Amino acid sequence: MSRIKIPIGPQHPALKEPENFQLALEGERIMEAGMRLGYNHRGMEKACEQRSYIQDIYLLERVCGICSHSHSTCFVQAVEEIAGLQITPRAAYIRVLIGELERIHSHMLWFGVAAHEVGFDTLLMYSWRDREIVMDLLAEISGNRVNYAINTIGGVRRDITPELSARIAQGIDRLEERTKYYIQVATEEATLIARLSKVGFLSKQDALALGAIGPTGRASAVDSDTRRDDPYAVYNELAFKVITDEHCDVYGRTLVRLGELMETYKIIRQVLERLPEGPLTVKAPRKIPAGEAFSRYEAPRGEDVHYVRSNGTEKPERVKVRAPTLANLASVAKMLENNYLADAPIIIAAIDPCFSCTDRALVLKEANGRNRRSMEWDALRTYGIEWHRRRGIDFAGAGKRLLKLMEGH
Amino acid sequence: MIKIGKMLQQLLSSLGEKPATHRYPFERVSLPPRFRGKLKFYPEKCIGCRLCMRDCPSAAIQINKIGEKRFEAVISLDRCIYCAQCVDVCPKKALEITSEFELAQLDRKNLKAVFSPPAEPPSAGQAGATNASPETKAPEGA
Numbered sequence: 314m315s316r317i318k319i320p321i322g323p324q325h326p327a328l329k330e331p332e333n334f335q336l337a338l339e340g341e342r343i344m345e346a347g348m349r350l351g352y353n354h355r356g357m358e359k360a361c362e363q364r365s366y367i368q369d370i371y372l373l374e375r376v377c378g379i380c381s382h383s384h385s386t387c388f389v390q391a392v393e394e395i396a397g398l399q400i401t402p403r404a405a406y407i408r409v410l411i412g413e414l415e416r417i418h419s420h421m422l423w424f425g426v427a428a429h430e431v432g433f434d435t436l437l438m439y440s441w442r443d444r445e446i447v448m449d450l451l452a453e454i455s456g457n458r459v460n461y462a463i464n465t466i467g468g469v470r471r472d473i474t475p476e477l478s479a480r481i482a483q484g485i486d487r488l489e490e491r492t493k494y495y496i497q498v499a500t501e502e503a504t505l506i507a508r509l510s511k512v513g514f515l516s517k518q519d520a521l522a523l524g525a526i527g528p529t530g531r532a533s534a535v536d537s538d539t540r541r542d543d544p545y546a547v548y549n550e551l552a553f554k555v556i557t558d559e560h561c562d563v564y565g566r567t568l569v570r571l572g573e574l575m576e577t578y579k580i581i582r583q584v585l586e587r588l589p590e591g592p593l594t595v596k597a598p599r600k601i602p603a604g605e606a607f608s609r610y611e612a613p614r615g616e617d618v619h620y621v622r623s624n625g626t627e628k629p630e631r632v633k634v635r636a637p638t639l640a641n642l643a644s645v646a647k648m649l650e651n652n653y654l655a656d657a658p659i660i661i662a663a664i665d666p667c668f669s670c671t672d673r674a675l676v677l678k679e680a681n682g683r684n685r686r687s688m689e690w691d692a693l694r695t696y697g698i699e700w701h702r703r704r705g706i707d708f709a710g711a712g713k714r715l716l717k718l719m720e721g722h
Numbered sequence: 723m724i725k726i727g728k729m730l731q732q733l734l735s736s737l738g739e740k741p742a743t744h745r746y747p748f749e750r751v752s753l754p755p756r757f758r759g760k761l762k763f764y765p766e767k768c769i770g771c772r773l774c775m776r777d778c779p780s781a782a783i784q785i786n787k788i789g790e791k792r793f794e795a796v797i798s799l800d801r802c803i804y805c806a807q808c809v810d811v812c813p814k815k816a817l818e819i820t821s822e823f824e825l826a827q828l829d830r831k832n833l834k835a836v837f838s839p840p841a842e843p844p845s846a847g848q849a850g851a852t853n854a855s856p857e858t859k860a861p862e863g864a
């Protein structure tokens with residue numbers, strides 16, 4: 314049978330984010346898959362270098378629209394390590410609490426999206442209705458549903474009052490009950506099992522070789538979780554299991570996430586029980602002494618990694634972000650092979666991708682395909698402004714005004 | 723037990739229930755007390771230290787000196803990311819976060835909120851101690 318190549322994307326093949334897949338098909342079967350990122354490079358790392366550490370927290374919180382707390386925690390952990398700050402136990406517990414609530418909201422969201430990708434919209438509606446419980450809790454604690462802004466260098470900004478604590482406990486009870494029901498649905502509903510099983514297979518060897526992390530790796534029996542293997546905050550004091558699964562397919566990835574939800578409820582109950590008394594912050598210097606640190610954090614999608622280098626000023630010299638999706642992307646190409654074209658959306662969605670978080674750098678190749686060119690920040694900026702000007706949009710003035718404003722501080 | 727139609731029972735029992743969504747804007751939900759919406763500025767408390775401007779991640783707040791110990795704040799509602807860092811850093815509690823969130827405007831000019839001090843300059847010795855309510859000229863073009 315002859316091969317045809319079809320492009321999918323960059324307009325959302327699964328989730329509403331820009332990426333492009335080139336699939337080589339034989340009939341309806343995907344024989345080979347290639348992918349291309351780079352549609353939504355936001356220049357955040359460079360922007361961090363122009364802002365103070367405090368400002369960077371809020372910027373980095375917006376790397377991802379879902380793991381916002383993951384990115385800000387990962388960043389402040391690195392900064393605190395460089396500055397030699399030891400946050401108070403209460404602050405560490407609150408960070409864990411928000412992190413785990415975020416995991417619930419992320420996994421419930423994924424569960425709904427996955428259901429939608431396979432045409433089970435009933436499940437999408439119910440799981441998202443129940444997700445509102447945790448969204449409301451997060452809004453009550455932090456003041457916002459998504460960008461919690463709970464972290465600051467040296468601690469957290471909002472406290473957990475006893476009333477809030479009671480509300481969280483109530484919400485968790487209700488969520489646990491609902492999650493048990495969804496586990497029943499996932500393990501008993503024949504159509505769902507049949508639809509997800511054997512789709513997007515990734516063997517343990519492949520998962521290890523391609524560096525799959527988070528629930529994607531754990532569903533291929535890779536037993537790794539930063540919370541247990543390299544505990545940050547107070548995870549070493551908390552009892553929880555790392556959920557793995559042997560199915561190695563989309564069905565396994567569903568079970569892992571649902572199982573993790575149950576563990577998350579356990580963690581939250583322990584946090585609420587033990588929440589130690591004490592201040593929320595320790596005093597942090599504005600100028601961070603020269604040094605570098607590398608921080609790891611188990612985000613809902615897998616391990617998130619930040620590298621920060623400081624030079625003794627108020628602004629970092631370098632911030633490098635590796636969002637979990639980047640580590641899982643290599644596996645997607647493998648998972649797509651030998652599946653039907655119709656399964657592509659759910660296979661892509663099954664790693665719970667976040668493409669915009671992943672876009673970091675762009676390598677330009679000249680049309681002959683040989684010479685690679687990389688661009689410095691200023692050149693890239695000028696290029697961008699020129700590109701838009703040729704199309705009748707002039708950003709130069711706005712850019713200058715913003716620079717002036719930022720420098721005026 | 724593996725079967726088809728596991729959620730059927732749930733669906734049937736939902737038939738008689740109210741929708742889970744709210745009929746906004748006809749029906750309003752109360753926002754949590756910590757909600758971060760539009761900022762409020764108390765000119766009589768401000769000492770013009772500009773710490774808020776220094777820490778704002780998006781250059782959304784501007785403190786202008788308009789007289790002896792008199793300051794006005796201009797907040798670009800379109801640039802503000804509602805993080806409340808300025809509120810945390812202000813040593814005089816001159817900024818406050820409110821739960822006002824319906825800030826959409828058809829004209830971008832209206833997205834500047836100007837908070838001016840009361841018209842009468844406070845007499846010497848009383849500066850910063852007046853309890854005149856802040857006069858808010860918002861939203862107005864700046």
Ligand code: SF4
Binds near residue numbers: 772774785816
């Ligand atoms: S930080 Fe407070 S006191 Fe200082 S300029 Fe800003 S509003 Fe005024």
Ligand code: SF4
Binds near residue numbers: 780781807
């Ligand atoms: S809330 Fe945040 S973005 Fe808005 S003015 Fe204050 S510091 Fe700036």
